[in-house]
Amino acid sequence: xxxxxxxxxxxxxxxxxxxxxxxxxxxxxxxxxxxxxxxxxxxxxxxxxxxxxxxxxxxxxxxxxxxxxxxxxxxxxxxxxxxxxxxxxxxxxxxxxxxxxxxxxxxxxxxxxxxxxxxxxxxxxxxxxxxxxxxxxxxxxxxxxxxxxxxxxxxxxxxxxxxxxxxxxxxxxxxxxxxxxxxxxxxxxxxxxxxxxxxxxxxxxxxxxxxxxxxxxxxxxxxxxxxxxxxxxxxxxxxxxxxxxxxxxxxxxxxxxxxxxxxxxxxxxxxxxxxxxxxxxxxxxxxxxxxxxxxxxxxxxxxxxxxxxxxxxxxxxxxxxxxxxxxxxxxxxxxxxxxxxxxxxxxxxxxxxxxxxxxxxxxxxxxxxxxxxxxxxxxxxxxxxxxxxxxxxxxxxxxxxxxxxxxxxxxxxxxxxxxxxxxxxxxxxxxxxxxxxxxxxxxxxxxxxxxxxxxxxxxxxxxxxxxxxxxxxxxxxxxxxxxxxxxxxxxxxxxxxxxxxxxxxxxxxxxxxxxxxxxxxxxxxxxxxxxxxxxxxxxxxxxxxxxxxxxxxxxxxxxxxxxxxxxxxxxxxxxxxxxxxxxxxxxxxxx
DNA sequence: CCGATCACGTA
DNA sequence: AACGTACGTGATCGTA
Numbered sequence: 001x002x003x004x005x006x007x008x009x010x011x012x013x014x015x016x017x018x019x020x021x022x023x024x025x026x027x028x029x030x031x032x033x034x035x036x037x038x039x040x041x042x043x044x045x046x047x048x049x050x051x052x053x054x055x056x057x058x059x060x061x062x063x064x065x066x067x068x069x070x071x072x073x074x075x076x077x078x079x080x081x082x083x084x085x086x087x088x089x090x091x092x093x094x095x096x097x098x099x100x101x102x103x104x105x106x107x108x109x110x111x112x113x114x115x116x117x118x119x120x121x122x123x124x125x126x127x128x129x130x131x132x133x134x135x136x137x138x139x140x141x142x143x144x145x146x147x148x149x150x151x152x153x154x155x156x157x158x159x160x161x162x163x164x165x166x167x168x169x170x171x172x173x174x175x176x177x178x179x180x181x182x183x184x185x186x187x188x189x190x191x192x193x194x195x196x197x198x199x200x201x202x203x204x205x206x207x208x209x210x211x212x213x214x215x216x217x218x219x220x221x222x223x224x225x226x227x228x229x230x231x232x233x234x235x236x237x238x239x240x241x242x243x244x245x246x247x248x249x250x251x252x253x254x255x256x257x258x259x260x261x262x263x264x265x266x267x268x269x270x271x272x273x274x275x276x277x278x279x280x281x282x283x284x285x286x287x288x289x290x291x292x293x294x295x296x297x298x299x300x301x302x303x304x305x306x307x308x309x310x311x312x313x314x315x316x317x318x319x320x321x322x323x324x325x326x327x328x329x330x331x332x333x334x335x336x337x338x339x340x341x342x343x344x345x346x347x348x349x350x351x352x353x354x355x356x357x358x359x360x361x362x363x364x365x366x367x368x369x370x371x372x373x374x375x376x377x378x379x380x381x382x383x384x385x386x387x388x389x390x391x392x393x394x395x396x397x398x399x400x401x402x403x404x405x406x407x408x409x410x411x412x413x414x415x416x417x418x419x420x421x422x423x424x425x426x427x428x429x430x431x432x433x434x435x436x437x438x439x440x441x442x443x444x445x446x447x448x449x450x451x452x453x454x455x456x457x458x459x460x461x462x463x464x465x466x467x468x469x470x471x472x473x474x475x476x477x478x479x480x481x482x483x484x485x486x487x488x489x490x491x492x493x494x495x496x497x498x499x500x501x502x503x504x505x506x507x508x509x510x511x512x513x514x515x516x517x518x519x520x521x522x523x524x525x526x527x528x529x530x531x532x533x534x535x536x537x538x539x540x541x542x543x544x545x546x547x548x549x550x551x552x553x554x555x556x557x558x559x560x561x562x563x564x565x566x567x568x569x570x571x572x573x574x575x576x577x578x579x580x581x582x583x584x585x586x587x588x589x590x591x
Numbered sequence: 592c593c594g595a596t597c598a599c600g601t602a
Numbered sequence: 603a604a605c606g607t608a609c610g611t612g613a614t615c616g617t618a
Contacts, residue, residue: 235598238597257596288612323610330601334601419606492606503602503607597614
């Protein structure tokens with residue numbers, strides 16, 4: 001123990017029985033100082049005598065809660081969560097190989113230690129399946145013999161310790177050491193804290209919505225079956241296609257691998273042809289929302305906290321964004337009326353508290369202005385203009401007051417489409433103009449915003465010559481197929497290359513803001529909690545006494561997290577749930 | 592039981 | 603002829 005506490009650096013893994021570290025069902029600790037000094041400390045193994053968890057945690061508490069030694073691990077957010085369940089706040093989370101591997105190649109979806117050992121050290125190690133089995137017969141960690149578990153986790157720890165300096169050297173070589181140390185690693189405990197905080201959900205309300213939707217769905221189903229003269233499962237694209245394109249003889253459009261497509265765009269095109277089509281579209285929408293949110297959310301409420309605790313994944317999205325799962329709280333509906341009903345179910349956990357939502361306004365266009373230094377774009381943001389109206393004015397060559405609603409709409413589609421590598425075909429499809437008109441429109445756009453065109457061309461060249469593109473903080477994404485002779489593949493690669501620097505830079509900025517704000521809340525001993533992040537939005541749960549304090553500090557910290565050459569603007573809303581929110585403030589940080 | 596496919600929600 | 607980027611989830615369906 002003295003050796004461990006006195007070390008500068010120590011490998012650490014908290015082995016849990018189940019896959020939800022937040023539950024804190026710790027099976028063992030693994031600690032390693034070097035290749036010869038690795039300890040496996042079992043606390044839960046069936047059949048075999050183990051140490052008492054309580055005693056073990058007490059002995060290690062000082063080590064866990066000290067910033068030194070620095071801890072090296074693989075997926076340290078899980079370690080933090082498992083210990084937090086026992087009231088221990090893990091400190092010194094300095095070196096997570098999972099996070100490092102992600103920075104080194106964000107294209108690999110959730111790299112494994114096995115893959116790292118193989119790729120970096122050319123060494124084969126056992127995967128989890130070898131020890132635990134797979135599928136229905138899989139054992140949990142507590143069911144495995146201690147000796148076998150110790151050998152398995154011991155080897156992983158030795159590999160972890162051996163890999164760390166190799167990955168560090170690679171990070172330095174790529175110029176990503178600072179991004180790793182100052183952004184991604186500090187973010188690890190921030191995400192863990194958000195997950196632990198969770199979000200309260202109004203269960204009685206959701207149950208009521210579920211009943212309403214059930215009734216509506218039954219009615220729609222009946223009306224559809226009346227037309228079909230028999231039972232039909234509207235959720236089955238196969239049955240639906242047979243009904244629409246064979247029984248009703250409606251004109252089939254796009255094909256999928258297995259027949260005619262029945263997706264929303266196809267059905268929208270058939271709406272006028274038969275009254276049943278509208279009913280099908282409505283059924284689809286209600287059924288989707290009921291199944292994915294209204295009925296699924298209550299099942300994910302933790303019985304101890306009465307809240308849903310999503311997982312924020314830091315090592316999945318190739319652009320540097322976070323993703324959310326179990327449940328995915330980053331795709332809660334907002335557009336439709338039923339969707340808004342779902343949003344109303346997200347509430348503060350304590351009566352009287354409020355939800356505060358802060359979102360970056362036009363952050364991607366502002367990032368684009370920053371990266372391109374385009375004089376027109378920069379001028380528009382500097383003046384605080386309506387950016388889409390200004391774009392329309394520039395493209396149509398008219399004064400801004402004369403821009404019509406339709407012209408503004410077209411400009412908006414182009415402004416959003418830019419980041420996706422917009423084509424004349426895509427623009428035509430989204431706006432209803434011909435591809436010829438779309439081509440002219442895009443040409444006019446790039447004449448007005450020539451620096452944007454040069455920037456996008458430059459990205460493609462960089463991708464082609466270097467094989468990767470990067471964000472303002474030098475986060476990299478390697479671009480496959482960018483030199484492919486196959487035009488389809490190459491153009492797809494070009495779109496990916498164009499999208500990443502802007503989307504990824506916005507993600508960089510948001511991550512900086514999250515770190516600052518979490519630090520601030522902690523230092524000021526505030527009770528307000530950061531509970532959600534949705535790409536350009538942060539949501540907080542706020543006691544009334546802290547309301548004014550948060551209204552001051554949240555937008556200010558967000559807007560100044562990473563100063564751009566244009567003002568960064570943050571919209572602030574406050575309300576009793578995630579839907580019914582009122583704008584309270586709009587803050588623009590000077591460029 | 593699992594994976595592929597289709598469809599669809601968000602930024 | 604083509605069908606912008608990034609994600610995660612649910613239902614169905616065919617296979618093991």
